[in-house]
Structures are given as structure tokens and as C-alpha cells.
Amino acid sequence: MQKTSLSLFGHVFAESFTLDQEFRLPSVMRNDACLAYVHTGKQEVYSSTQKLVIKDRESILMKCGNYIANFVDITPTSQFKSVIFHLDPESIKKAFGDKDLSFLKISERRKGIDPALKIDRSSLLDSFVQSMQPYFENPDLANEALLSVKLQELVYILSNSGKNQLATQIIGTLYSPEEIAFNEIIEANIYHSLSISELAHLTLRSDSTFKRDFQKWYKQSPAKYFKTKRLEKAAELLTTTSLQINEIAWDSGFENAAHFSDSFHTHFGKSPKEYRI
Incomplete structure (x- = not known):
């Protein structure tokens, strides 16, 4: 596995990684949520209530909780490439500063919302991920001020996606996982x-x-x-x-x-x- 990480306010904000063989692992997100974006390849994600599959240029927005990630159909000539953005609540608050965050309603709990949401291909999200590539290649350029702006940009993109109502609901409950029987x-x-x-x-x-x-x-x-x-x-x-x-x-x-x-x-x-x- 090849991996590059970028940190913001003492927390990992973005990770770019490449796999050259199939891989399966349990994932635990106790205090943050994340967006997983697939550049190339196929990933299966099992949550407590569903199985989602994402391929090239698709993403999954996941609440904090436990998941199983399965990276499949990888061959020596067909690598898996992905970027993960961690949505730490304290980092979001620091990045936005005095700006209004009421549209996220981070402290509100809602029932009946699945822990993960598949986000279809989006040119806006594609452009955002592409704009991060120079900083993965040159991590020293990724200072706090710049990454704060990128985190704000990502939150705005997600809250205004094609499934903006569902995305906003998930963002609003990212840090309040439901008790599922x-x-x-x-x-x-x-x-x-x-x-x-x-x-x-x-x-x-x-x-x-x-x-x-x-x-x-x-x-x-x-x-x-x-x-x-x-x-x-x-x-x-x-x-x-x-x-x-x-x-x-x-x-x-x-x-x-x-x-x-x-x-x-x-x-x-x-x-x-x-x-x-």
C-alpha cells in the first residue's frame, strides 16, 4: 500500500492511497466521519444496515461507527486508487470560525437515517479531489490556512450535492450514531x-x-x-x-x-x- 496523509489541527484530514492487491479490513471511526472517493477500482462497504459498492469517481459519506471495507478486482495491471477525507467535528468548527454552521445542525439527532450514503459521480467533487493532488505530491505546501479552506469547500460541496437533503441530514448526525438493535x-x-x-x-x-x-x-x-x-x-x-x-x-x-x-x-x-x- 502506498499512502500519503495531510493533517489539519492535529487530526488527519485527507489520505491518498494506492493498493496493488485485494484487501479487506474492519474500519472504526469513533470520533469522526469520512468521505471515501474512488479514483479507480471498486470498493465494497458494509455498514450495520447495508452494503454499498462504489467504483470510479463515486463516493461514500459515512457517519462515525464500525464498517467493513473490501477492496476487490485488483490486479497487477489494475490498481485501486482512492482518497479519504476525515470530517472531524472540532476541525470543522475551527475551519469555519465565526461563520454560520446552523445548516449542518451538528448536534441534532435524527432517526431513520442510514449510516452511509452513496454519492454518485459529480464534476464538482471530481474537481475538488483533483485540486488536492498537488498537496499530496508536495505535503509541505499544505499549510493550516490552505487546508482550512479546502475543508470548508468540501463541506459546502457535500451539503449542496445532488442528494443535498440526505447529505445534509447525514452531516448533521455524523457524530451522533444511532443505537441500532x-x-x-x-x-x-x-x-x-x-x-x-x-x-x-x-x-x-x-x-x-x-x-x-x-x-x-x-x-x-x-x-x-x-x-x-x-x-x-x-x-x-x-x-x-x-x-x-x-x-x-x-x-x-x-x-x-x-x-x-x-x-x-x-x-x-x-x-x-x-x-x-
Whole structure:
């Protein structure tokens, strides 16, 4: 990984990085939020309630919280390049100084807002990211006064984006993550290919606490519950769609078609192909 960071008021404000191999990691944003912008490549982001995918020139605005980031489809000839902008609340207040920040309503809590918002391609955001490139190449030029202006510019761009109402709502609650019920996180991620450790991460629990709470809630182990639910969905897709077997496996939360076929046969006594007939 190649990474360059720019700091403002003692906090990392912007990071530019390049990956030359596929990578997956849990991400924790306790006291700040961020905007992830993809130059080239593909990134999957799993939050407590959803999975979002961004590609070239797309972005995700994320509230503080726990996420799983998955960087995929990377080859030696196809690198992943991205820029992340951290939206630290104290840095925003310092950058704006005496200017009116009421449009952000940072202290207000709203319910029913997803923790992450996908932002489609925008020439305005493209231009902003491009304007940051000289400072990644020459970090010594990125002084406090200049980065303060860039942070203000970014906040204004986000609050006036094509989805400005949703973006402003998310910005307004960036630092007040909602308490999402344990079962809501589970139900939202049943068909996502996440490990037990990754699910525990999204629920803010250790692996052991996650398994204990899961057993209390569902009266069975996570492995058994997820396999059963995924196989039931696969069976439904086999009889109601014309999707290929490997597509059904993926849509049901299985990463490997061969493993899916074996599990399906063990559970239903028939192969997926036989079940469909």
C-alpha cells in the first residue's frame, strides 16, 4: 500500500492511497466521519444496515461507527486508487470560525437515517479531489490556512450535492450514531458474505459476546442460523428466477459455488439443479 496523509489541527484530514492487491479490513471511526472517493477500482462497504459498492469517481459519506471495507478486482495491471477525507467535528468548527454552521445542525439527532450514503459521480467533487493532488505530491505546501479552506469547500460541496437533503441530514448526525438493535444488524446482513468476526465488529461486540448474544436472541448458533436462512433464500431463487447457479450462490451469501452446492445437497437432499427441475 502506498499512502500519503495531510493533517489539519492535529487530526488527519485527507489520505491518498494506492493498493496493488485485494484487501479487506474492519474500519472504526469513533470520533469522526469520512468521505471515501474512488479514483479507480471498486470498493465494497458494509455498514450495520447495508452494503454499498462504489467504483470510479463515486463516493461514500459515512457517519462515525464500525464498517467493513473490501477492496476487490485488483490486479497487477489494475490498481485501486482512492482518497479519504476525515470530517472531524472540532476541525470543522475551527475551519469555519465565526461563520454560520446552523445548516449542518451538528448536534441534532435524527432517526431513520442510514449510516452511509452513496454519492454518485459529480464534476464538482471530481474537481475538488483533483485540486488536492498537488498537496499530496508536495505535503509541505499544505499549510493550516490552505487546508482550512479546502475543508470548508468540501463541506459546502457535500451539503449542496445532488442528494443535498440526505447529505445534509447525514452531516448533521455524523457524530451522533444511532443505537441500532442487535437483531436489525443481523437481519440486514444475512445475505452478505461476512464472517462472524466481521458481524461482531459491526455490532460493536467481541466474538465471544456476539456469539453469546446471538444464542440468546435466536436460540441457535450464528453458523447454523445463517446457513439455514441463506439456503432457504437460494431455494426460493431457484424456483422463482432464471439466475445461474453461481449467481444464486452469491446473492444468497455464499462466496463459493462448489461449497454452496454441497451445502444445498446436504440440506435438501438434492443438488441445486435437481431442485430447480
